Amino acid sequence: MRQSELKTLALLAIAFATTVFSCKPKNVSTTTSGDAAQKVYVAPGKYDEFYNFVSGGFSGQMAVYGIPSGRLFKVIPVFSVDPEKGYGYSEETKPMLNTSHGFVPWDDLHHIALSETDGVHDGRWAFGNGNNTPRIARIDMKTFKTAEILEIPNSAGNHSSPFITENSEYVIAGTRFAVPMPDSDMDVPINTYKDNFKATVSLISVDKESGKMNIAFQILLPGVDFDLARAGKGKSHGWFFVSCYNTERANTLLEVNSTKNDKDFIMAVNWKKAEEYAKAGKGVKKSVNYAHNTYNDNTHSATSVMEKEVLMLDPKDCPDMIYFMPCPKNPHGCDTDPTGEYIVGSGKLAAVIPVFSFTKMLDAIDKKTFEGSYAGIPVLKYDAVLHGEVKKPGLGPLHTEFDANGNAYTSMFVSSEVVKWRISDLQVLDRVPTYYSVGHLSVPGGPTKKPWGKYLIAYNKITKDRYLPTGPELCQSAQLYDISGDKMKLLLDFPTIGEPHYAEAIPADMVSKNSVKFFKIEENKNPYVTMGEKEAKVERKGNEVHVYLTAIRSHLTPDNIEGVKLGDVVYFHVTNLEQDWDVPHGFAVKGANNAELLVMPGETQTLMWKPEKVGVYPIYCTDFCSALHQEMQGYIRISAPGKNVPLTFSTGTNQPKLEEDKF
């Protein structure tokens, strides 16, 4: 009796302890479906289905991956110098990073926009924004090089950029930071924000043939923070939608002070109307100073021009151009569905996802269903423009992409998941976890009228335990999901460069068929080109020494250079004479205080070098070009200024003097 009671008590105690100890959550590690490996396996020598152009975030660059394999093909240098490619180090590329603040060797690239024709990808250009020193870059998808960088005046924190219209008429660039405008006193107390700080949205026209960008006009706006944007399409073509937060217009502790209002806005811009106003002379020409840098594939050189003027439209003088739609709360994403009818706002602190109807918006504008005005701009009634709300979608909705079947996919930053929902009835259909803290999403063609679908890629901010640790700084990552069925299926994790924000994916053959294999040497118009080894030479101009140098497997011409003096500035103009696919040559000189050159076939690039000590310096090819790459080397001799060494150069002839000559 005593024994059994004791046992019962002991068992109860054990049972209690085990229950309490075991109430930890089950391990949340993912289970990929059985055929995931097969779905992402691209056999050696086979090609991926899609190119994925991914923003490099604080790396300032744009990365190109293959989907579904997740393989990294290329990091395109855009806003940051890249010593590996000599970008920003060669004399030809330095002007690309020129700004009104001088040479700026870094930026923060957040969003990608691929050019479109009739609302469908056309595979010509990729645009990216420089967030920090406001700039928009255009990448040529034939060469995968940055073709143009346009600085944006009257701007700060160029975040709401570069989103594109359905015929690439315009790329939009909106300010995250409101700032005092240059035409007023810019030296004002920060706490006079509400009176003195303004935001702008710039519409950048894109030339149909050349792609060349030009700021068509800017719109002067109250000092809110613009976050993301989308052009309308189809029926809503002619409009831009731009999310904004900080309608409280706080200038300090924004995490508290910009989250007070229950609703901020999605700004609807009738850009066709704005275009008319600009043509009708409603704008005011503002005196500004901004760099416009273009790279020429014939001269293989960039030029930087300082532009001095921009046309500014003020909504005061341009009625019916801008409306605000109330949107809960601190919206980030602002995405138009493939039909152009629905605009999805993602209030990152909101408990619902509001979906606005373009038709209802036009109707509300027509009937003047306003709930008031904000800084003189009409605010439409929330209920009048709302298609509906997605209820209980998850926590921290950020950004929405679409498939071709009427479904939307929204990233949830706080609850680290992707939620699939149906636009028509706003029902949540599926949800999958992301690892972890997902930012943007990308469905191939997702922002266009014709989503290619099939995959969804989530770009995460945090990886924690997903990869082998690499010290305090862990890799950023993307995750690939199969969205071809009813349920989303995780297929693959792959690390990315920098921090990925927005990205776009495009069918591979739309790009690969146009890819340039090499530059034709006869079209090389670089003023320092060397059209063959016979033309190779070294010229002195005062204290400048210009070396016209050629590279072809497996020698440099000239490879013995003498007669250069300490105090001279040496310019190596390296022309790669190869006319074959995948034969770049590199060029480096010992002790150079910059970087190497990486010269594509048919291209000329220039490395400037100021030797600082007397001696003989090796020069060599850095790109393993051939069996005798290791032999592709030479010397340049630097002599004391007083020493009489004649300027000579040669390849293969500068032999030792014969033994007899010594006697």
Added chain:
Amino acid sequence: MQKLSSLSRVIVALSSLSIIITFFIPFWRIDLFAPQYPEGLTMKIWFYKLTGDVDIINGLNHYIGMKKISVTMFPEFTYLVYVVAAFILYGLLAAITGSRKLLFSYLVVSALGGILALYDFYQWTYDYGHNLSDDAPIKVPGMAYQPPIIGHKQLLNFDAFSMPDLGGYIVVASVVIAGIVWFIEWRKHKAA
């Protein structure tokens, strides 16, 4: 025949003394798990301090406008050590005197003390979970963030678990053992 057997007195004495261990280890823990915190965040509660990821938890809590959790906020931490010491002495007194009635009163006071402690814990968690700053960046209508007293609760993206830590189990075990001793002695007495 109200006296405890010498074996019972030794057991009661040892189990009371075992509570001394709890001055060197935490007695309660709150664990938080979220998608981006798969490794979990833990706050360990001692009789006189808090340890674990308190700073990280405070950092996260500021989004929902929760007050900062710190040792100085809780007067309990200044006297809990003495209360526990008094309990140990109480148990020892019962062992030394061998009084079954004293042991019974020790059990009753312990049980009441436990209930009072849980009530106090509830009060504090209620206060922290409900009295949120109006300046909170994230305000979810109708949402409170009171962690569970014991067991599991979902708080937005966090799974919150509240349970005794080793010290808590030692206290519970000590009292349970004393209870068993009392029960056996009581049966012995009844039989006699």
